[in-house]
Amino acid sequence: MSGPTLVIELAEPVSPAALQEFRALMAGLSSHLEEKRPGFFDVNVPAERLGVEDGREEDRRKPFPLPLLRGTSVDGELAALVGFNPQREDWRRPFLVYLMGPDAGDEGIFEAEHEDEPEVEAVLGFRPTHAVNVSACCNGGIDHVATALLTAAVMDVIGGVAKAELLDGQAAVVAGLPGVLGITDDEWTVLGTAEFLRAWVGQPGFRLLK
Numbered sequence: 001m002s003g004p005t006l007v008i009e010l011a012e013p014v015s016p017a018a019l020q021e022f023r024a025l026m027a028g029l030s031s032h033l034e035e036k037r038p039g040f041f042d043v044n045v046p047a048e049r050l051g052v053e054d055g056r057e058e059d060r061r062k063p064f065p066l067p068l069l070r071g072t073s074v075d076g077e078l079a080a081l082v083g084f085n086p087q088r089e090d091w092r093r094p095f096l097v098y099l100m101g102p103d104a105g106d107e108g109i110f111e112a113e114h115e116d117e118p119e120v121e122a123v124l125g126f127r128p129t130h131a132v133n134v135s136a137c138c139n140g141g142i143d144h145v146a147t148a149l150l151t152a153a154v155m156d157v158i159g160g161v162a163k164a165e166l167l168d169g170q171a172a173v174v175a176g177l178p179g180v181l182g183i184t185d186d187e188w189t190v191l192g193t194a195e196f197l198r199a200w201v202g203q204p205g206f207r208l209l210k
Helices: 016-029 107-113 118-124 141-158 170-174 194-201
Strands: 005-010 032-037 040-044 094-100 130-136 161-165 180-183 189-192
Touching (some): 016 032, 016 040, 094 107, 094 141, 107 130, 141 161, 170 180, 189 194
Antiparallel strands (some): 005 130, 005 161, 161 189
């Protein structure tokens, strides 16, 4: 991918009900959606629908007036995603968001990415059975912000723990943020909740490792 990727580590397979809510979330956030297989979404997600304004021309970002979604209904439909103005959206912001693991798809990739991570597992307190990758197809500053917020939105639906690789010096920045579950001893990986991702985005100079 040409942009940043975050991983959601899961302690168990995604249930059919959770997969349905995952699908409804992606449909509600996306201006374009193609589900290549169950749990593998090729999408365009306007940054505005994630609660931020894409201000690339002025190299800035600011909160969007009515942020994010407030939940899903019992039938998996998006219950309330309001506050975005379609005339202001960038409809072309592409992502690949995909579930992987045994009986879910990309099992070989999952095994390769989780082959030797004892420090990560020690922080997690479990060995991941599955994971969701959230990968941006662009690498501007707004794409890093959108990747973190999209990952947090997915975690709200399916649970799990976010795993992010760190740039030099970032361990000291993230260590005191809410929702941090731990940082590996080599200070190259942080594990945290959706709350952590949203707090991290608010830090000056926020950027993910590409």
